Amino acid sequence: MGPRLSPEQRVSWLRLIRSENVGPRTFRSLVNHFGGAAAALDALPDLARRGGRPILVCSRAEAEREIAEIERRGAQLIALGEPDYPQTLAAADGAPPLITVAGAATVFQRPMVAIVGARNASSAGRSFASRLAQELGGAGWVIVSGLARGVDAAAHDASFRSGTVAVFAGGIDCLYPPEHADLAGRIVDDGALVTEMPLGWRPRGQDFPRRNRVIAGLSLGVVVVEAALRSGSLITARLATELGREVMAAPGSPLDPRCEGSNALLRDGATFITRSDDVIEALAPLVDRGPPPAPPISLAQAGAAGFEGGEPQDDQRMRVLELLGPSPAAIDDLVRQSGSDARTVQIVLLELELAGRLDRLPGGKVSLRDFGFRP
The missing domain is CATH 1.10.10.10 (Winged helix-like DNA-binding domain superfamily/Winged helix DNA-binding domain)
Known part of the structure; x- marks a missing residue:
């Protein structure tokens, strides 16, 4: 860097x-x-x-x-190319040039995996996400998610002591959903809150895919737990595929519409996972290889001459x-x-x-x- x-x-x-x-x-x-x-x-x-x-x-x-x-507010603005900027995100196409980070930026130095899924997740889905996040956190992984209701919240809550990263769709001062304020407060002790959006920006529907791209970019792989056919979790999985990340999914009941999307991912070639060891095994080659080099970006001094030419x-x-x-x-x-x-x-x-x-x-x-x- x-x-x-x-x-x-x-x-x-x-x-x-x-x-x-x-x-x-x-x-x-x-x-x-x-x-x-x-x-x-x-x-x-x-x-x-x-x-x-x-x-x-x-x-x-x-x-x-x-x-x-x-x-x-005790947060910091980290630029692409600076030492504290997450290397995996820096290597992603379309990486934000600046991110606002509240909490411990040192968490970005460890390998990260995303756990995402349905907001209206079943009790079984939440329990599985919680167990997966806790076990992966114990194995040294940082859990990345979007602080949404359901699977996201379960994953964050189970891993805030080992380190978790919550990505916002709005400004760092515009928590969504607002009932997760206590959870966000616990996250910043050993993890981080991250956004590319300006202060005061209240999230709109079109901002969540942009947030999902940051989730995918931060992570070596994305685990999908319970996702409907039209869901933000499937958008995250697609973006992860575009970025060359590993896409994994947990199987669900064919009778539950909340599992139609995640089951479709498995049908289309996503890695089948039922335990944390499956995730660790799938991501081991990516950990060994390390993040690819980030595309170059000029850090020229502010007074540098512009490009000459008409x-x-x-x-x-x-x-x-x-x-x-x-x-x-x-x-x-x-x-x-x-x-x-x-x-x-x-x-x-x-x-x-x-x-x-x-x-x-x-x-x-x-x-x-x-x-x-x-x-």
Whole structure:
């Protein structure tokens, strides 16, 4: 892992990720392209304007207030590449550039496994999740989950003494569900509360898949206990598969709709587990191999010079735009088929993304949101 950010860099990083239409993948592209967050911030207004519309850029005052409030609450803001940032999460595609952590960040140095499942879990499902979490915690594993009702709460409650990580869908000050305040208080003694969302952010439905991606990214593997066919737990399992993590599931009654999703995972090739030894055995090769190296991200000083070079010509921009559509396209293909160099294509994509017109997808692919619209 790299050096810690300077206070000036931390403000610039937070301003960039809190600016409109800047997600983790866009952040990485901007910082790597312009040589640092400060230079990327300077470029944002022109990029968005050329993409089709202006955007809101987070002010220095807003970023400084958030940092001060995080520190006042006894939490910390950890940047991608810093020593305390979880290595498994850093290696994940779309890793958050900044996470807010309350509790013991040292817990990230140990191997982590996620246990997720139904909010309305049966008594048997909760008992199994509790026993699994307790035994895995005793074997040195940190349990990761989402602090939800049912399986998540059972897993956290059984492992808070050995170390557990709860990932929030909202700000660190916006606990959900609120009745788990006492559980969250117990977690921070030997574990951690984690979120990528701003202070004061109250979770919405669309924020939970983003939280689930962090759960999967932190963990070497995900265990699913009782999940319906349409559930957040299956989203976590899918995201874990995309990230190359091990997906495991406990079998359930074919008569219980709460087990249809987890049983479907087993049918589709998830590892069958009925005890903690099954989990440890499945994850042993990943522990031995260690986390893969994280993709590079620039830690250039805030005053670093931006990327030199002019903006794309109108005909270059149009050729890239014509190649885009609602279906995912590989960036390498766009470079080859447009006849432009990689730098030019990346700038056009950044323009469109900052204007809210482009989605970045796993595997280096992109798609156009407003297909049919042309400037």
